[in-house]
Every structure is written in structure tokens, then in C-alpha cells.
Amino acid sequence: MKKITLKLFRYNPETDKKPHYDTFKMEVEPTDRVLDLMEKVKGYEDGTLSFRRSCAHGVCGSCSMRINGENMLACKTLVQDLGTNKITVEPMLGLTVLKDMIVDMKPFFIHYESVMPFFVNDEPDPAQERLQSIEDRERFDDTTKCIMCGACTTSCPSFWANEEYVGPAAIVNAHRFIFDSRDKAAAERLQILNDQFGVYRCRTIFNCTVACPRDIQITKAIGEVKKAIATGNLD
Amino acid sequence: MALNRKVSLFTGLKYKGGGPMWAWIMHRLSGLAMVFFVGGHIIAGFLTQQFGSEVGIAINTIYENWIFQLALFFLVIFHAVNGLRVVILDLWPALLEYQREAIWLQWLTFIPIYGLVLVVVLKDALGG
Ligand code: SF4
Ligand code: FES
Numbered sequence: 001m002k003k004i005t006l007k008l009f010r011y012n013p014e015t016d017k018k019p020h021y022d023t024f025k026m027e028v029e030p031t032d033r034v035l036d037l038m039e040k041v042k043g044y045e046d047g048t049l050s051f052r053r054s055c056a057h058g059v060c061g062s063c064s065m066r067i068n069g070e071n072m073l074a075c076k077t078l079v080q081d082l083g084t085n086k087i088t089v090e091p092m093l094g095l096t097v098l099k100d101m102i103v104d105m106k107p108f109f110i111h112y113e114s115v116m117p118f119f120v121n122d123e124p125d126p127a128q129e130r131l132q133s134i135e136d137r138e139r140f141d142d143t144t145k146c147i148m149c150g151a152c153t154t155s156c157p158s159f160w161a162n163e164e165y166v167g168p169a170a171i172v173n174a175h176r177f178i179f180d181s182r183d184k185a186a187a188e189r190l191q192i193l194n195d196q197f198g199v200y201r202c203r204t205i206f207n208c209t210v211a212c213p214r215d216i217q218i219t220k221a222i223g224e225v226k227k228a229i230a231t232g233n234l235d
Numbered sequence: 236m237a238l239n240r241k242v243s244l245f246t247g248l249k250y251k252g253g254g255p256m257w258a259w260i261m262h263r264l265s266g267l268a269m270v271f272f273v274g275g276h277i278i279a280g281f282l283t284q285q286f287g288s289e290v291g292i293a294i295n296t297i298y299e300n301w302i303f304q305l306a307l308f309f310l311v312i313f314h315a316v317n318g319l320r321v322v323i324l325d326l327w328p329a330l331l332e333y334q335r336e337a338i339w340l341q342w343l344t345f346i347p348i349y350g351l352v353l354v355v356v357l358k359d360a361l362g363g
Contacts, residue, residue, distance in 0.1 A: 011238055013236045013237055013238075019238060066250075068251070069249055069250055069251040070250070070251040093242045093246065093247070093250065094240055094242055095240055096237040096238055096239065096240045097237060097238035098237050104237060155250065155252070157247060157252075157256070157259075160242035160247055161242075163240060203259055204255070204259070204321055204324060204325070204331075205252065205255055205256050205259045206252070206253070206255035206256065206334055207250070207252040207253075207255075207256055209334070210252070210253060217331065217332050219331050219334065220328055220329070220331035220332055223324065223325065223328030223331045224328045226325065226328070227325075227326075227328050
């Protein structure tokens with residue numbers, strides 16, 4: 001067992017003008033996840049603590065928060081991974097805070113929708129499946145792993161500065177279709193991202209790549225999209 | 236009511252972004268500093284030439300000070316090497332996977348160049 005101090009960002013829109021922090025001391029296992037600590041607080045200390053969680057296994061993307069100053073999934077981060085007894089949990093930056101760790105994800109999803117994150121191919125359906133070579137599938141494998149947690153976009157100083165920036169997550173999901181050999185709308189998506197609030201807001205700061213719980217090479221994906229726009233070539 | 240999305244400079248700086256985030260911040264600051272250096276240099280030249288002004292001479296004295304020169308070289312060389320890293324990564328996105336190594340390489344390039352500056356400037360300043 002390990003003694004830790006858990007400091008939680010608190011904001012209740014009904015009573016608070018300003019946010020504050022609540023501190024809890026507890027004994028935990030080094031292999032406990034940050035999400036477990038928050039469940040403990042919610043279950044035994046203060047039932048009003050609000051945060052999003054669903055799968056608790058790092059696949060749904062609900063529990064992304066700022067843990068010790070860095071975006072992570074609370075359900076994937078063990079106490080021992082943090083290497084300290086002081087754990088601070090705060091909501092992600094750059095989105096309005098609705099309550100405690102819960103932020104308004106709407107702007108995030110609007111950007112996601114704007115890049116046409118769906119398969120487009122108006123050619124008549126083939127008799128069987130649309131075939132794709134192993135190499136062609138490999139081309140966009142990395143960006144298929146996104147779970148839409150928002151850790152990348154809300155770690156990006158360009159997004160903090162301007163909400164209109166489409167953000168890394170949307171570009172990752174555009175990349176997933178742009179480089180899919182079966183899809184036919186790459187040109188349209190490149191056009192959407194060829195905008196002052198598109199890929200050019202990326203200043204290669206790399207916070208997104210570091211934050212991504214799926215280890216997606218986000219800045220590389222953005223770089224590939226930038227290059228495709230500049231050269232008009234998908235290779 | 237909800238809390239405004241605005242991220243203050245202080246909150247932003249507290250985010251643990253690591254090497255590339257600081258490189259980006261320093262790139263911005265050094266870029267801005269260079270605008271002032273060049274601007275100040277032009278103004279000083281103009282004032283001294285046209286009016287033989289004391290202010291121009293005062294600015295030039297600051298520019299010739301060795302501590303100022305060390306700071307100036309630091310910012311200019313940092314800006315150049317960092318800019319080069321970003322340009323190279325932009326041209327060959329495949330290299331973006333090696334961004335950590337790129338930061339190391341950047342300092343490995345910076346140190347000998349700046350070391351040379353240190354030797355030359357300090358020799359001049361201290362050796363007379
Ligand atoms: S790219 Fe990574 S960090 Fe960004 S939303 Fe997808 S899974 Fe989350
Ligand atoms: S709760 Fe689903 S990713 Fe953490």
C-alpha cells in the first residue's frame with residue numbers, strides 16, 4: 001500500500017463562480033489506476049464528483065483528463081506510472097468546463113464531422129468485398145486506432161489559442177480516409193484541410209503525439225496530410 | 236453556466252509538453268527578439284548618421300557589449316537550428332517519428348556552433 005494525496009479540480013456551475021481544488025489523502029495500491037482513486041472518492045467521500053468514464057479499459061475514450069499536468073486516460077494510468085505521491089487531476093484544456101472534469105466536447109466533434117470521417121465511394125458495388133493489398137491497408141493503419149478521446153486536440157497550444165483550428169484528432173481521422181485506397185474523397189478532404197484553420201495551424205509542437213493514449217504518430221499524420229496538400233500527391 | 240474555455244498563458248505553460256513545446260516557445264520568443272535587434276540596429280544607425288545623436292551611440296554601445304552579443308548569438312543560432320529542424324521534418328514527414336532524436340540532434344548541432352561563438356567572443360572580451 002502507498003499513501004498518496006489526490007488533488008481534484010472542482011467546479012459546480014450551480015454554486016461556484018470560480019473553480020477550486022479538493023484534496024483527499026488515501027492509501028492505495030501502486031497498481032491502482034487514477035480512475036480507481038476517483039471512483040473511491042465518488043463512492044465513499046463525495047458523491048458529487050463528476051467525471052466521464054465508461055469502459056474503464058482504454059477503448060471508449062471517455063476518461064481523458066489532465067493528470068499531473070499532462071493529458072492521459074485515467075483508466076490507463078497507474079499510480080506507479082506517475083512516480084509521485086501527489087496526484088493532481090484537472091479537466092482537459094481549451095474546452096468549456098461543464099462540471100468538475102466534464103468538458104463540453106461539442107466543438108471537438110464539430111471539427112471531427114467537418115472532415116468527412118466516413119467512407120466515400122460512389123462506384124457501383126463490386127460483387128464481393130472491395131479488395132485492398134496488405135501494403136495499401138498498412139498505409140493508414142496507425143490512424144485507424146483513434147478512440148476520439150480528445151487528449152491530442154486539448155493538448156495543442158494552437159487549439160487553446162483558437163477554437164476554430166480543426167485540431168489533431170480531426171486530421172488523424174481525415175488521414176484515415178485520405179490514404180485509404182478504396183476511398184474516393186481524398187481531394188475533397190484535402191481541400192477542407194487546406195485552410196488557415198486547417199493543417200497549417202499545426203506548428204509541430206508534438207504535445208498531441210506525446211498525449212495520445214493509442215500511441216498514434218499524430219504529428220507525422222498531420223505532416224503527411226500537409227505534404228499531400230502541397231504536392232497534390234498521396235504517395 | 237460553464238467555465239470559459241480560455242487558456243491563460245500561465246496555465247498553458249504549466250502543461251507538461253516537453254522538449255518540442257519549449258523549442259516552439261523559444262522559437263517564437265527568439266524570432267520576436269530578432270525583430271527588436273534588427274529594428275534597434277537600424278534605428279541606432281539612422282540616429283547616429285543623421286543627427287549624430289547620443290541615443291544612437293548608446294544603443295551601439297549596448298550592441299557591442301559582450302554579454303549582449305552572447306545572448307544575441309544564442310537566440311539567433313537557436314532560431315536558425317530549430318527552424319532547420321522544423322523545415323526538415325516538414326519536408327520529410329516520415330522523419331517525424333524520430334522527433335525525440337531530432338531534438339537531441341538539434342542540440343548536438345547547436346552546442347559546437349555556440350561553443351565556437353563563446354570562444355571567439357570571450358577571448359575578445361576578456362583577453363582584450
Ligand atoms: S488521435 Fe489519439 S489522442 Fe487524439 S483523439 Fe485519437 S486516440 Fe485520442
Ligand atoms: S473509461 Fe473508456 S477509455 Fe477510460
